[in-house]
Amino acid sequence: xxxxxxxxxxxxxxxxxxxxxxxxxxxxxxxxxxxxxxxxxxxxxxxxxxxxxxxxxxxxxxxxxxxxxxxxxxxxxxxxxxxxxxxxxxxxxxxxxxxxxxxxxxxxxxxxxxxxxxxxxxxxxxxxxxxxxxxxxxxxxxxxxxxxxxxxxxxxxxxxxxxxxxxxxxxxxxxxxxxxxxxxxxxxxxxxxxxxxxxxxxxxxxxxxxxxxxxxxxxxxxxxxxxxxxxxxxxxxxxxxxxxxxxxxxxxxxxxxxxxxxxxxxxxxxxxxxxxxxxxxxxxxxxxxxxxxxxxxxxxxxxxxxxxxxxxxxxxxxxxxxxxxxxxxxxxxxxxxxxxxxxxxxxxxxxxxxxxxxxxxxxxxxxxxxxxxxxxxxxxxxxxxxxxxxxxxxxxxxxxxxxxxxxxxxxxxxxxxxxxxxxxxxxxxxxxxxxxxxxxxxxxxxxxxxxxxxxxxxxxxxxxxxxxxxx
Numbered sequence: 125x126x127x128x129x130x131x132x133x134x135x136x137x138x139x140x141x142x143x144x145x146x147x148x149x150x151x152x153x154x155x156x157x158x159x160x161x162x163x164x165x166x167x168x169x170x171x172x173x174x175x176x177x178x179x180x181x182x183x184x185x186x187x188x189x190x191x192x193x194x195x196x197x198x199x200x201x202x203x204x205x206x207x208x209x210x211x212x213x214x215x216x217x218x219x220x221x222x223x224x225x226x227x228x229x230x231x232x233x234x235x236x237x238x239x240x241x242x243x244x245x246x247x248x249x250x251x252x253x254x255x256x257x258x259x260x261x262x263x264x265x266x267x268x269x270x271x272x273x274x275x276x277x278x279x280x281x282x283x284x285x286x287x288x289x290x291x292x293x294x295x296x297x298x299x300x301x302x303x304x305x306x307x308x309x310x311x312x313x314x315x316x317x318x319x320x321x322x323x324x325x326x327x328x329x330x331x332x333x334x335x336x337x338x339x340x341x342x343x344x345x346x347x348x349x350x351x352x353x354x355x356x357x358x359x360x361x362x363x364x365x366x367x368x369x370x371x372x373x374x375x376x377x378x379x380x381x382x383x384x385x386x387x388x389x390x391x392x393x394x395x396x397x398x399x400x401x402x403x404x405x406x407x408x409x410x411x412x413x414x415x416x417x418x419x420x421x422x423x424x425x426x427x428x429x430x431x432x433x434x435x436x437x438x439x440x441x442x443x444x445x446x447x448x449x450x451x452x453x454x455x456x457x458x459x460x461x462x463x464x465x466x467x468x469x470x471x472x473x474x475x476x477x478x479x480x481x482x483x484x485x486x487x488x489x490x491x492x493x494x495x496x497x498x499x500x501x502x503x504x505x506x507x508x509x510x511x512x513x514x515x516x517x518x519x520x521x522x523x524x525x526x527x528x529x530x531x532x533x534x535x536x537x538x539x540x541x542x543x544x545x546x547x548x549x550x551x552x553x554x555x556x557x558x559x560x561x562x563x564x565x566x567x568x569x570x571x572x573x574x575x576x577x578x579x580x581x582x583x584x585x586x587x588x589x590x591x592x593x594x595x
Contacts, residue, residue: 150336155228162221166257182300208400216312236320262411282412297377301391319392322346417446505548514572
């Protein structure tokens, strides 16, 4: 299986428009961002509103134009820089659809972490949408390595999305650090999003010489002391960044004795950057990413490899998912249908086309309780239960097309027609197909059939109503 529905998970956007402003880390330019709700299957897209006729730029690895000290995307010579912290917030909060309007070239750095973006999204709230979340299931290992830099990053099959990250700086102030992430919303909010960006003191002058970090300061970046600077070097930095010269020899290895939010804040920020870069795949992942000394370049190379492996390149360089069947085992069926033994008449869902059709299985055994009294000498499954099995398949189909299905029930309100062609006896396997013919104002029309050994045994067309559970 290559793709699967995230069972009971629907796509999500924000409830209402909200804005934020700030300075860009590298350009030093002020930009204003406005986040707008977007419809199902829209994805995450940016739009430069300071440029006339600017196209929407999809947050896609296909649009990455630079990974120098950050991740930048562009299209038709229109660029947006340093998007990774914002994308990490979107990814960590499982936001699927969003339009981001920006009036300058760089996303604000704010406090150097993803926390301000997380806070503003939580403030505006989230809205569930009518389309399921699709996730990419990793079924074999994909690796990117660079022996010269010692970078290794790969993704392996896993039953959930996870990240393990190790960084190794040959400096006492940083050293070797490790962290892991288990794709839990609260874990992201509390333990990953607040981690701030960082650099080494020895890098600062080089970055300034490269016309970078114009908006950097000690309120939005951690600067780790990795070497002693002479007076000329210190004075050069002081012209751009206010520092306390005495802090050069600080005991905690940070300029101005800045306090860390976590003992391993740097590696947590590396994980944060990785989450933002992985968002450029355009689809959630079910797999375990294991990274050693990885940065933006390696992150993007891994995403490119995943794209090449699991997606087919089509016209206009768009990506099309490989087709697959969507199935549900009995435990997943129980999460949606309220029925329980002896009234549950579905054993497994073998294929689901959301909002259109479902195919289910019911194995009829001699131990069924109704056989004790329904022609015990010549057991036959009651026709009314055949209707019920079709209704339950239809119920599963309908409840998988609406948000919060666990809070709903479906009742049959009318049977338009039913025909029985053959009897069903112990040992038969029912193949139940149900199609959604119409759905309006919480009332649906369903057509269903039952086959045994490819022979039609029953068919029915009925109406049903979706209602709230009382408890």
